[in-house]
Amino acid sequence: MQLKYLYSFFKTFQIPGLFSVFSDFKGIVRYHFLYAAVESGLLEALKTPCSRDNLIKKLSVKNPDILDALLKVGISLKELNCKKDHYGIRGKRSRAMVGAYGDTLSAVIQANVTYYNNSYRYAAARMKGAGLGDDLRHSGDIIARFSKLSDPVIKTFLRDIVPQGPGLRVLDIGCGSGLLLKSMMQINPGLSGLGIDIDDAAIRQAMQNTKKWGVSENFKIVKGDIQDLPDDIPGFDLITMVNLVYYFPVGQRPKLFKTLRSRLTTGGSLAIIMNMQGKETDFGAANLNMANASMRGVTPLPDSATLQEQLKESGFSTVRASDLMPGSSFVGMLAK
Numbered sequence: 001m002q003l004k005y006l007y008s009f010f011k012t013f014q015i016p017g018l019f020s021v022f023s024d025f026k027g028i029v030r031y032h033f034l035y036a037a038v039e040s041g042l043l044e045a046l047k048t049p050c051s052r053d054n055l056i057k058k059l060s061v062k063n064p065d066i067l068d069a070l071l072k073v074g075i076s077l078k079e080l081n082c083k084k085d086h087y088g089i090r091g092k093r094s095r096a097m098v099g100a101y102g103d104t105l106s107a108v109i110q111a112n113v114t115y116y117n118n119s120y121r122y123a124a125a126r127m128k129g130a131g132l133g134d135d136l137r138h139s140g141d142i143i144a145r146f147s148k149l150s151d152p153v154i155k156t157f158l159r160d161i162v163p164q165g166p167g168l169r170v171l172d173i174g175c176g177s178g179l180l181l182k183s184m185m186q187i188n189p190g191l192s193g194l195g196i197d198i199d200d201a202a203i204r205q206a207m208q209n210t211k212k213w214g215v216s217e218n219f220k221i222v223k224g225d226i227q228d229l230p231d232d233i234p235g236f237d238l239i240t241m242v243n244l245v246y247y248f249p250v251g252q253r254p255k256l257f258k259t260l261r262s263r264l265t266t267g268g269s270l271a272i273i274m275n276m277q278g279k280e281t282d283f284g285a286a287n288l289n290m291a292n293a294s295m296r297g298v299t300p301l302p303d304s305a306t307l308q309e310q311l312k313e314s315g316f317s318t319v320r321a322s323d324l325m326p327g328s329s330f331v332g333m334l335a336k
Protein backbone atom coordinates (compact mmCIF):
# COMPACT_ATOMS: atom_id res chain seq x y z
CA MET A 1 0.00 0.00 0.00
CA GLN A 2 1.26 3.46 -0.88
CA LEU A 3 2.22 5.63 2.06
CA LYS A 4 -0.23 8.37 1.05
CA TYR A 5 -3.20 5.99 1.56
CA LEU A 6 -1.88 4.93 4.95
CA TYR A 7 -1.53 8.59 5.87
CA SER A 8 -5.11 9.47 4.89
CA PHE A 9 -6.42 6.34 6.64
CA PHE A 10 -4.82 7.35 9.95
CA LYS A 11 -6.03 10.91 9.41
CA THR A 12 -9.59 9.60 9.17
CA PHE A 13 -9.16 7.95 12.55
CA GLN A 14 -8.29 11.31 14.07
CA ILE A 15 -12.01 12.16 13.83
CA PRO A 16 -12.93 12.40 17.52
CA GLY A 17 -14.92 9.38 18.62
CA LEU A 18 -14.47 7.37 15.43
CA PHE A 19 -12.13 4.81 17.00
CA SER A 20 -14.58 4.13 19.85
CA VAL A 21 -17.55 3.97 17.51
CA PHE A 22 -15.73 1.46 15.32
CA SER A 23 -14.77 -0.71 18.29
CA ASP A 24 -18.45 -0.93 19.27
CA PHE A 25 -19.39 -1.55 15.62
CA LYS A 26 -17.44 -4.82 15.64
CA GLY A 27 -19.33 -5.97 18.75
CA ILE A 28 -22.64 -5.25 17.08
CA VAL A 29 -21.66 -7.12 13.90
CA ARG A 30 -20.65 -10.07 16.13
CA TYR A 31 -24.06 -9.99 17.88
CA HIS A 32 -25.81 -9.97 14.50
CA PHE A 33 -23.64 -12.81 13.22
CA LEU A 34 -24.33 -14.94 16.31
CA TYR A 35 -28.06 -14.23 16.04
CA ALA A 36 -28.20 -15.35 12.39
CA ALA A 37 -25.91 -18.33 13.09
CA VAL A 38 -28.19 -19.53 15.91
CA GLU A 39 -31.51 -18.87 14.15
CA SER A 40 -30.40 -20.52 10.89
CA GLY A 41 -28.99 -23.57 12.70
CA LEU A 42 -25.48 -22.80 11.35
CA LEU A 43 -23.72 -23.09 14.73
CA GLU A 44 -25.52 -26.32 15.54
CA ALA A 45 -24.59 -27.74 12.12
CA LEU A 46 -20.94 -26.76 12.60
CA LYS A 47 -20.54 -28.75 15.80
CA THR A 48 -18.96 -31.13 13.29
CA PRO A 49 -16.89 -29.40 10.56
CA CYS A 50 -18.89 -29.26 7.39
CA SER A 51 -18.40 -28.45 3.68
CA ARG A 52 -20.38 -25.66 2.02
CA ASP A 53 -22.41 -28.17 -0.01
CA ASN A 54 -23.25 -30.13 3.10
CA LEU A 55 -24.30 -26.94 4.90
CA ILE A 56 -26.61 -26.06 2.02
CA LYS A 57 -28.31 -29.42 2.44
CA LYS A 58 -28.38 -29.47 6.24
CA LEU A 59 -29.81 -25.95 6.54
CA SER A 60 -32.20 -26.24 3.53
CA VAL A 61 -30.56 -23.17 1.99
CA LYS A 62 -32.36 -21.71 -1.05
CA ASN A 63 -30.18 -18.58 -1.34
CA PRO A 64 -26.51 -19.61 -1.04
CA ASP A 65 -25.36 -15.98 -1.43
CA ILE A 66 -26.64 -15.28 2.07
CA LEU A 67 -25.00 -18.39 3.51
CA ASP A 68 -21.69 -17.44 1.82
CA ALA A 69 -21.96 -13.90 3.19
CA LEU A 70 -22.70 -15.14 6.69
CA LEU A 71 -19.76 -17.58 6.59
CA LYS A 72 -17.49 -14.71 5.48
CA VAL A 73 -18.64 -12.55 8.39
CA GLY A 74 -18.04 -15.45 10.79
CA ILE A 75 -14.51 -15.95 9.47
CA SER A 76 -13.73 -12.21 9.54
CA LEU A 77 -14.73 -12.12 13.21
CA LYS A 78 -12.71 -15.29 13.95
CA GLU A 79 -15.91 -16.99 15.10
CA LEU A 80 -15.52 -19.59 12.31
CA ASN A 81 -12.63 -21.13 10.44
CA CYS A 82 -12.29 -22.97 7.16
CA LYS A 83 -9.80 -25.82 6.79
CA LYS A 84 -9.59 -27.98 3.67
CA ASP A 85 -12.95 -26.62 2.46
CA HIS A 86 -14.63 -27.54 5.74
CA TYR A 87 -16.10 -24.85 7.96
CA GLY A 88 -15.84 -25.17 11.73
CA ILE A 89 -16.34 -23.22 14.96
CA ARG A 90 -13.35 -21.20 16.19
CA GLY A 91 -14.45 -18.31 18.46
CA LYS A 92 -15.05 -18.72 22.18
CA ARG A 93 -18.54 -17.19 22.00
CA SER A 94 -19.64 -19.49 19.17
CA ARG A 95 -18.13 -22.48 20.98
CA ALA A 96 -19.94 -21.57 24.19
CA MET A 97 -23.20 -21.19 22.32
CA VAL A 98 -23.20 -24.84 21.32
CA GLY A 99 -22.05 -25.90 24.80
CA ALA A 100 -23.86 -26.75 28.02
CA TYR A 101 -25.17 -23.19 28.61
CA GLY A 102 -25.64 -22.44 24.91
CA ASP A 103 -29.40 -22.10 25.10
CA THR A 104 -29.24 -19.37 27.74
CA LEU A 105 -26.42 -17.53 25.92
CA SER A 106 -28.39 -17.75 22.67
CA ALA A 107 -31.42 -16.23 24.43
CA VAL A 108 -29.28 -13.24 25.52
CA ILE A 109 -28.26 -12.64 21.90
CA GLN A 110 -31.81 -13.20 20.60
CA ALA A 111 -33.30 -10.79 23.16
CA ASN A 112 -30.82 -8.06 22.31
CA VAL A 113 -31.23 -8.37 18.56
CA THR A 114 -35.05 -8.44 18.75
CA TYR A 115 -37.07 -6.70 21.48
CA TYR A 116 -34.24 -4.79 23.17
CA ASN A 117 -33.12 -3.56 19.76
CA ASN A 118 -36.67 -2.49 18.88
CA SER A 119 -36.93 -0.41 22.03
CA TYR A 120 -34.08 1.81 20.79
CA ARG A 121 -34.90 1.59 17.10
CA TYR A 122 -38.39 2.98 17.63
CA ALA A 123 -37.66 5.10 20.73
CA ALA A 124 -37.77 8.43 18.89
CA ALA A 125 -41.21 7.75 17.40
CA ARG A 126 -42.65 6.12 20.54
CA MET A 127 -41.44 8.99 22.71
CA LYS A 128 -43.49 11.29 20.51
CA GLY A 129 -46.65 9.25 20.78
CA ALA A 130 -46.31 6.33 18.33
CA GLY A 131 -47.85 3.09 19.65
CA LEU A 132 -45.75 0.94 21.98
CA GLY A 133 -44.22 -2.29 20.67
CA ASP A 134 -46.07 -5.59 20.84
CA ASP A 135 -42.82 -7.57 21.17
CA LEU A 136 -44.02 -9.39 24.28
CA ARG A 137 -46.52 -11.35 22.20
CA HIS A 138 -43.66 -13.07 20.35
CA SER A 139 -40.95 -13.14 23.00
CA GLY A 140 -42.27 -15.49 25.71
CA ASP A 141 -39.88 -18.27 24.75
CA ILE A 142 -36.78 -16.02 24.63
CA ILE A 143 -37.68 -14.28 27.90
CA ALA A 144 -38.17 -17.58 29.75
CA ARG A 145 -34.80 -18.87 28.48
CA PHE A 146 -32.97 -15.58 29.17
CA SER A 147 -34.31 -15.44 32.74
CA LYS A 148 -32.42 -18.65 33.64
CA LEU A 149 -29.28 -16.52 33.83
CA SER A 150 -30.15 -15.28 37.30
CA ASP A 151 -30.87 -18.80 38.58
CA PRO A 152 -27.77 -19.23 40.82
CA VAL A 153 -28.43 -16.04 42.84
CA ILE A 154 -32.13 -16.74 43.00
CA LYS A 155 -31.37 -20.21 44.39
CA THR A 156 -29.22 -18.68 47.13
CA PHE A 157 -32.13 -16.40 48.12
CA LEU A 158 -34.57 -19.31 47.97
CA ARG A 159 -32.49 -21.30 50.44
CA ASP A 160 -33.30 -18.59 53.01
CA ILE A 161 -37.02 -18.38 52.32
CA VAL A 162 -38.39 -21.74 51.13
CA PRO A 163 -40.36 -23.22 54.04
CA GLN A 164 -39.11 -26.53 55.42
CA GLY A 165 -41.29 -29.46 56.41
CA PRO A 166 -43.72 -31.87 54.79
CA GLY A 167 -46.99 -31.04 53.04
CA LEU A 168 -46.17 -27.39 52.22
CA ARG A 169 -47.51 -25.66 49.14
CA VAL A 170 -46.01 -23.02 46.83
CA LEU A 171 -47.37 -20.93 43.97
CA ASP A 172 -45.01 -19.53 41.32
CA ILE A 173 -46.69 -16.78 39.34
CA GLY A 174 -45.36 -16.18 35.81
CA CYS A 175 -43.50 -19.48 36.08
CA GLY A 176 -41.78 -19.13 32.66
CA SER A 177 -39.51 -22.14 32.09
CA GLY A 178 -40.57 -23.74 35.40
CA LEU A 179 -37.00 -23.61 36.72
CA LEU A 180 -38.00 -21.93 39.99
CA LEU A 181 -40.26 -24.84 40.89
CA LYS A 182 -37.39 -27.26 40.33
CA SER A 183 -35.05 -25.10 42.46
CA MET A 184 -37.59 -24.91 45.30
CA MET A 185 -38.07 -28.65 45.23
CA GLN A 186 -34.33 -29.23 45.46
CA ILE A 187 -34.46 -27.22 48.71
CA ASN A 188 -37.56 -28.96 50.07
CA PRO A 189 -38.42 -32.20 48.20
CA GLY A 190 -41.74 -32.37 50.08
CA LEU A 191 -43.18 -29.27 48.36
CA SER A 192 -46.10 -29.32 45.98
CA GLY A 193 -48.16 -26.63 44.32
CA LEU A 194 -48.80 -24.66 41.20
CA GLY A 195 -46.99 -22.80 38.43
CA ILE A 196 -49.11 -20.37 36.44
CA ASP A 197 -48.24 -18.38 33.31
CA ILE A 198 -50.31 -16.44 30.84
CA ASP A 199 -48.05 -17.12 27.84
CA ASP A 200 -48.50 -20.19 25.61
CA ALA A 201 -44.81 -20.64 24.77
CA ALA A 202 -43.79 -20.29 28.43
CA ILE A 203 -46.41 -22.84 29.49
CA ARG A 204 -45.18 -25.29 26.84
CA GLN A 205 -41.63 -24.92 28.21
CA ALA A 206 -42.76 -25.26 31.83
CA MET A 207 -44.76 -28.43 31.07
CA GLN A 208 -41.93 -30.05 29.10
CA ASN A 209 -39.30 -29.06 31.66
CA THR A 210 -41.16 -30.14 34.79
CA LYS A 211 -41.77 -33.51 33.15
CA LYS A 212 -38.11 -33.79 32.09
CA TRP A 213 -36.90 -32.83 35.59
CA GLY A 214 -39.23 -35.32 37.26
CA VAL A 215 -41.15 -32.71 39.28
CA SER A 216 -44.44 -32.78 37.36
CA GLU A 217 -46.05 -35.04 40.01
CA ASN A 218 -45.59 -32.29 42.60
CA PHE A 219 -46.38 -29.21 40.52
CA LYS A 220 -49.37 -28.57 38.35
CA ILE A 221 -48.71 -26.12 35.50
CA VAL A 222 -51.70 -24.05 34.45
CA LYS A 223 -52.14 -21.51 31.71
CA GLY A 224 -53.92 -18.38 32.84
CA ASP A 225 -53.93 -14.94 34.38
CA ILE A 226 -53.15 -14.90 38.12
CA GLN A 227 -55.94 -12.35 38.50
CA ASP A 228 -58.43 -15.08 37.52
CA LEU A 229 -57.14 -17.83 39.82
CA PRO A 230 -60.18 -19.87 40.94
CA ASP A 231 -61.25 -19.41 44.59
CA ASP A 232 -61.41 -23.13 45.46
CA ILE A 233 -57.63 -23.69 45.37
CA PRO A 234 -56.10 -24.41 48.83
CA GLY A 235 -53.80 -21.79 50.38
CA PHE A 236 -50.04 -21.50 49.81
CA ASP A 237 -47.16 -21.31 52.29
CA LEU A 238 -45.04 -19.34 49.81
CA ILE A 239 -46.01 -17.36 46.72
CA THR A 240 -43.19 -16.30 44.37
CA MET A 241 -43.14 -13.59 41.71
CA VAL A 242 -39.86 -13.54 39.82
CA ASN A 243 -39.32 -10.81 37.20
CA LEU A 244 -43.04 -10.24 37.20
CA VAL A 245 -44.31 -7.16 39.07
CA TYR A 246 -43.78 -4.87 36.06
CA TYR A 247 -46.43 -6.82 34.14
CA PHE A 248 -49.02 -5.11 36.38
CA PRO A 249 -49.80 -1.36 36.17
CA VAL A 250 -48.56 0.50 39.28
CA GLY A 251 -52.09 1.37 40.45
CA GLN A 252 -53.27 -2.25 40.27
CA ARG A 253 -50.45 -3.65 42.41
CA PRO A 254 -51.95 -3.07 45.91
CA LYS A 255 -55.14 -4.91 44.87
CA LEU A 256 -53.08 -7.80 43.47
CA PHE A 257 -50.90 -7.99 46.60
CA LYS A 258 -54.03 -7.96 48.81
CA THR A 259 -55.53 -10.85 46.82
CA LEU A 260 -52.28 -12.80 47.01
CA ARG A 261 -52.07 -12.19 50.75
CA SER A 262 -55.55 -13.70 51.11
CA ARG A 263 -54.20 -16.82 49.34
CA LEU A 264 -51.45 -17.37 51.93
CA THR A 265 -51.75 -19.78 54.84
CA THR A 266 -51.14 -18.36 58.33
CA GLY A 267 -47.43 -17.50 58.53
CA GLY A 268 -47.07 -17.74 54.75
CA SER A 269 -45.06 -15.23 52.74
CA LEU A 270 -44.86 -13.53 49.37
CA ALA A 271 -41.45 -13.31 47.66
CA ILE A 272 -40.70 -10.80 44.92
CA ILE A 273 -37.42 -11.16 43.05
CA MET A 274 -36.50 -8.74 40.28
CA ASN A 275 -34.61 -5.70 39.05
CA MET A 276 -35.71 -2.42 40.57
CA GLN A 277 -34.95 1.06 39.25
CA GLY A 278 -31.16 0.80 39.27
CA LYS A 279 -28.15 2.56 40.58
CA GLU A 280 -26.63 4.90 37.98
CA THR A 281 -24.03 2.39 36.76
CA ASP A 282 -26.40 -0.58 36.47
CA PHE A 283 -26.63 -0.71 32.68
CA GLY A 284 -28.45 -4.07 32.75
CA ALA A 285 -31.35 -2.63 34.75
CA ALA A 286 -31.29 0.56 32.67
CA ASN A 287 -31.53 -1.50 29.47
CA LEU A 288 -34.40 -3.60 30.83
CA ASN A 289 -36.15 -0.44 31.98
CA MET A 290 -35.77 1.01 28.46
CA ALA A 291 -37.37 -2.08 26.91
CA ASN A 292 -40.15 -2.11 29.50
CA ALA A 293 -40.93 1.58 28.93
CA SER A 294 -41.44 1.02 25.23
CA MET A 295 -43.43 -2.23 25.12
CA ARG A 296 -47.15 -2.79 25.55
CA GLY A 297 -48.06 -4.94 28.55
CA VAL A 298 -45.24 -3.94 30.92
CA THR A 299 -44.27 -0.84 32.89
CA PRO A 300 -40.89 0.72 33.74
CA LEU A 301 -39.11 -1.07 36.60
CA PRO A 302 -40.56 -0.33 40.04
CA ASP A 303 -38.81 1.76 42.62
CA SER A 304 -37.88 -0.43 45.60
CA ALA A 305 -39.17 1.95 48.30
CA THR A 306 -42.53 2.47 46.55
CA LEU A 307 -42.98 -1.27 46.11
CA GLN A 308 -42.28 -1.89 49.80
CA GLU A 309 -44.85 0.78 50.72
CA GLN A 310 -47.43 -0.83 48.43
CA LEU A 311 -46.84 -4.22 50.08
CA LYS A 312 -47.39 -2.71 53.53
CA GLU A 313 -50.47 -0.85 52.28
CA SER A 314 -51.79 -4.25 51.14
CA GLY A 315 -51.62 -5.69 54.66
CA PHE A 316 -48.14 -7.21 54.88
CA SER A 317 -46.65 -6.25 58.24
CA THR A 318 -42.96 -6.84 57.47
CA VAL A 319 -41.06 -6.49 54.22
CA ARG A 320 -37.39 -7.40 54.03
CA ALA A 321 -35.33 -6.53 50.94
CA SER A 322 -31.92 -8.07 50.10
CA ASP A 323 -29.52 -7.05 47.31
CA LEU A 324 -28.77 -10.19 45.32
CA MET A 325 -26.07 -9.08 42.87
CA PRO A 326 -23.10 -6.74 43.36
CA GLY A 327 -23.46 -3.38 41.56
CA SER A 328 -26.98 -4.28 40.48
CA SER A 329 -30.52 -3.47 41.52
CA PHE A 330 -31.57 -7.12 41.43
CA VAL A 331 -33.41 -7.51 44.71
CA GLY A 332 -35.17 -10.24 46.67
CA MET A 333 -38.08 -9.07 48.83
CA LEU A 334 -39.92 -11.14 51.39
CA ALA A 335 -43.26 -9.88 52.64
CA LYS A 336 -45.05 -11.50 55.61
Ligand SMILES: C[S@@+](CC[C@H](N)C(=O)[O-])C[C@H]1O[C@@H](n2cnc3c(N)ncnc32)[C@H](O)[C@@H]1O
Pocket (backbone or CB within 6 Å): 140, 143, 144, 147, 148, 173, 174, 175, 176, 177, 196, 197, 198, 199, 202, 224, 225, 226, 227, 241, 242, 243, 244, 247
Ligand atom coordinates in the same frame (compact mmCIF):
# COMPACT_ATOMS: atom_id res chain seq x y z
C1 LIG B 1 -40.09 -11.96 32.59
S1 LIG B 1 -40.93 -13.46 32.61
C2 LIG B 1 -40.25 -14.26 34.01
C3 LIG B 1 -40.42 -15.74 34.00
C4 LIG B 1 -39.91 -16.46 35.27
N1 LIG B 1 -40.58 -16.01 36.46
C5 LIG B 1 -38.41 -16.27 35.39
O1 LIG B 1 -37.96 -15.35 36.06
O2 LIG B 1 -37.69 -17.05 34.76
C6 LIG B 1 -42.55 -13.03 33.22
C7 LIG B 1 -43.57 -14.12 32.97
O3 LIG B 1 -44.79 -13.75 33.62
C8 LIG B 1 -45.87 -14.11 32.79
N2 LIG B 1 -47.05 -13.28 33.16
C9 LIG B 1 -47.23 -11.97 32.92
N3 LIG B 1 -48.40 -11.54 33.39
C10 LIG B 1 -49.00 -12.61 33.97
C11 LIG B 1 -50.24 -12.81 34.62
N4 LIG B 1 -51.12 -11.80 34.77
N5 LIG B 1 -50.56 -14.04 35.10
C12 LIG B 1 -49.67 -15.07 34.92
N6 LIG B 1 -48.47 -14.94 34.29
C13 LIG B 1 -48.13 -13.74 33.82
C14 LIG B 1 -45.33 -13.86 31.40
O4 LIG B 1 -46.03 -14.57 30.42
C15 LIG B 1 -43.88 -14.31 31.52
O5 LIG B 1 -43.71 -15.66 31.18
